[in-house]
């Protein structure tokens with residue numbers, strides 16, 4: 001423990017208070033550097049239900065980490081900036097789901113580049129599940145509309161548009177896909193609820209797909225502005 005020798009009483013006090021704040025601090029001797037340094041080392045856990053071999057699931061999770069290294073903010077940070085104080089739809093669960101979907105749009109190219117089939121990109125929501133589930137979810141949406149539960153309705157609409165556009169992108173990125181879905185099937189159906197907001201949300205997601213940046217906080221800001229200016233929540 002040679003570096004720790006420099007922890008005198010005052011330093012030890014500061015060090016202990018940092019540990020209490022949750023920092024994990026490791027010490028290392030590195031003869032290749034010319035001076036002392038402190039740098040963050042990011043730590044992630046990739047979890048799985050079993051140790052069954054799954055190359056595509058591993059690639060998927062590693063790409064989530066790569067994206068965060070390139071500036072895409074994780075859900076915890078996004079929730080710090082956009083939460084129920086910003087708009088009532090932004091509960092932690094919704095922010096997490098939406099942020100996860102936003103990441104997926106930006107991971108497809110790398111996944112294909114690694115030689116995997118786009119149909120293996122998502123393990124738990126294959127096309128059939130989504131399409132079958134759509135009917136049930138639409139029924140719930142209509143129920144929400146009848147109950148005037150606009151918050152529940154809007155959250156569900158946003159996630160559905162996002163999913164529809166992701167599966168649409170499958171078709172654009174890889175013709176051979178069997179899991180891809182044409183977004184119109186879902187978008188046109190949703191327009192029956194409110195054409196204006198569906199168009200605006202559709203444009204917002206399209207912009208996110210087309211832009212080269214990974215600044216997801218701008219997406220959340222634009223979504224906030226869109227909701228505030230929309231008549232949808234007021235009627």
Ligand SMILES: [Zn+2]
Pocket residue numbers: 060064100104
């Ligand atoms: Zn994912």
